Amino acid sequence: MKCYICRREEAVVRIEGKNYCKDCFLKLYEKRVEKVIKKWKLIENGDRVMVALSGGKDSASMLYFLNKYKKAVDFELEAMFIHLWIPEYSDLALEKSKELTKMLGIKLHIVDIKKGTGKTLIEIARSNRRRAICSICGIVKRYYMNKHPRERGFNKIATGHNMDDILEFFIKNFIDRNFEWNDKLKPIVPSTHPKLLTKIRPLYECSNVENYYYAKFNLLPFIESKCPFSKISKWKNIVECFDTNIPGSKRQFTRTIEELNFSVKEPEYKQCKICGELTTSKNGICSFCKLIHEN
Amino acid sequence: MKCYICRREEAVVRIEGKNYCKDCFLKLYEKRVEKVIKKWKLIENGDRVMVALSGGKDSASMLYFLNKYKKAVDFELEAMFIHLWIPEYSDLALEKSKELTKMLGIKLHIVDIKKGTGKTLIEIARSNRRRAICSICGIVKRYYMNKHPRERGFNKIATGHNMDDILEFFIKNFIDRNFEWNDKLKPIVPSTHPKLLTKIRPLYECSNVENYYYAKFNLLPFIESKCPFSKISKWKNIVECFDTNIPGSKRQFTRTIEELNFSVKEPEYKQCKICGELTTSKNGICSFCKLIHEN
Secondary structure (H helix, E strand, O other): OEOOOOOOOEOOEEEOOEEEOHHHHHHHHHHHHHHHHHHOOOOOOOOEEEEEEOOOHHHHHHHHHHHHHOOOOOOEEEEEEEEOOOOOHHHHHHHHHHHHHHHHOOOEEEEEHHHHHOOOHHHHHHOOOOOOHHHHHHHHHHHHHHHHHHHOOOOEEEOOOOHHHHHHHHHHHHHOOOHHHHHOOOOEEOOOOOOOOEEEOOOOOOOHHHHHHHHHHOOOOOOOOOOOOOOOOHHHHHHHHHHHHOOOHHHHHHHHHHHOOOOOOOOOOEEOOOOOOEEOOOOOOOHHHHHHHOO | OEOOOOOOOEOOEEEOOEEEOHHHHHHHHHHHHHHHHHHOOOOOOOOEEEEEEOOOHHHHHHHHHHHHHOOOOOOEEEEEEEEOOOOOHHHHHHHHHHHHHHHHOOOEEEEEHHHHHOOOHHHHHHOOOOOOHHHHHHHHHHHHHHHHHHHOOOOEEEOOOOHHHHHHHHHHHHHOOOHHHHHOOOOEEOOOOOOOOEEEOOOOOOOHHHHHHHHHHOOOOOOOOOOOOOOOOHHHHHHHHHHHHOOOHHHHHHHHHHHOOOOOOOOOOEEOOOOOOEEOOOOOOOHHHHHHHOO
16 A cells, blocks of 8 residues: 555555555654644743653653754753652653653653652552542642742643543543533643643644654654553543544544633632642642642 | 332333333433423423424424423424425325324324425435535425424424434534534524524433334334435444443533533524525525525
8 A cells, every 4th residue: 555645655554544654654743743833832932841751652752753843943842750659660661761861862850759759659549549549640740740840940841642632531521511621621721820830732633543653663762551550441432433433533623622712710829838839729738738748 | 130210120221221111211211301391491381382293203202292291381282294205205204293193183284395395305406416415404394394383373393303413413513613503502492583483302311212212112103214315424423432432421411512602692694585584694595595496
C-alpha cells in the first residue's frame, strides 16, 4: 500500500482510514501540533515552559517536538519528572525520562514526593482509603506541576494530554454535568492568579496512536508498560467507538470541544492555610494538604 | 431469572443490566413517561394534542399511553398520519395506524401528500436530486405536522422521538457544531410564533427497546418492517456503544441534554411568499415550497 500523501513510499501507519509513509506521517503530525500551538498561542517568544514528563509516549513526543520548535520561537524549555515511588514502574519511567532529556540536551528536574511529603504514593493512598489511588496521584501531580515550575520562574506548564484523554474526560464529565470542569478542557488554560501557572496542551489534537508512532519513529526512549494501577477504562472504549464507526469523528469532536464555551464563572481562590498554594475548598485547606496532613 | 423489582415473577425484559417482569416493566415505563410529562409540563388541562403517528412502535406506544393519561388530565387527543406513498410501506403503516386508533377509539386524520402537492414522496425526491430522500421526508412531515393540527385548533403536536433518536441527533449535531439545532432538542419546544405549534416529545427518556416492548406487551398494532429508504446509521452504533460499555449511560446522557442550555437566540421568522407558513430562509420561501414548487 502506497502513502496517501506522497503516493511513492510504502505506507507504514493507518490513521482515520488513510495510510501514510513514515516521513509524511511525521510531517503531518508536526504540522498538526504547530497549528494548535499557533492558533491558541500556546508558546510565544520569551516564554519559560516546563514540560511534565511521565516517562510515557505522549510527554516524550511533546518534549521532542517542542525542542525542535525552539528553532521557530525563542522560548526556554526544561522538563520535570515527579517521582511517585510506584514499585518498579516509577524507577523505569525516571530512567526513560533521563535518557530522553540527555538525548535532547534538556535539563531534567526530578521532584521526589518522598522528599516533599515523607511518603510514597502508596503510603499516601493507604491513609486515604476513601479515594482511588489514581485520583490521589492526580492531586499530587497537579500540585507539583504548578508549584515546582512557578517557584523557579517558569510561566507555563505543558502536559502531554492527548485527544483521547480529552474526549474521555469530556464525555464522562458532560454526562455527569460537570460543565465547569469541561470548561477548562482547552488547549490552553490561562493563569487567573499569580500563583497559578498557565497550562498548555500541545498534543490536544493528537491521538494515542499518533503519539505512539511519533515517539517510535523518532526512536525516543519511553516506557511501554502501563502503570500497575491503571484500569481498563470503559469510557475509552466509548471514545474508540467513534472512530471505529466514523473515521475522523474523534478529531472533529475534539475540535468542537476546543471551541465550546460553557460560560462558567471562575471560582474564588484562597491560599491554603497549610502550604499557601491555591484552593477553592470551603475550609481553606487544599486537596493536597488534605491528603498529606489530615490523615 | 426473577424480576428485579417484585422478586416474584419471571423476568421477560432486560433494561440497563436489570431484568423485569412484564407488569413491573410496564409500570416503570409509564412512571418514566409521566415524570417527563409533569416535569416539563408537556400536557396540561385544556390542551388540544395531536399525535403524529408513523405506524411504528414509538408513536403507537405514545398514543396508547397518552390515551390512558387522559384519566389524569383533561385534554383533547387526536392522531394524524401523513401518507407519503412509499410503495408497500405507507399502505401498511396506514393500516396499522387505523387499527390502533380504532382499538383506542381515537379520531385519525389522514393527510395525503398527493392531495396536497400532487406528488408522492418519491416524485418529490426525483425533482430534488441534491437532497437525500430522508431529508425531504423530514421537511414534508414537519410541514404538515405543524400546519394540519394548527389549522384545526390544536395547540400541541406530539411526536414519538425516543431517547436513541435524541442522542443520535445530539451527537451528530454537537460534533458538527450545530448548537442551534441541539438547543431545540428538548422534551418541549414551546411555540414562539402564532403559526408555530408547541412540540412535545413524551418518549424523550424511553429507548427504542423499551418502546418496542411497551407496544408488544400492550398488543398494539404497529409495523415491524423498516422504511425501505432507511439506512444503517453509524451514529446509532455509537449511541449503542454507550450502554454496551456503561449500562444506563444513555439515559444519563439524555438527561444532561434535557438540562443543557446553549443560549442560542431565536431566529427571525418570515411568512413564506408561496404558502404563508413560517420560514427563516433568506429568499422568503420555505423549505417545503422549495421542494415542491422550485423544481
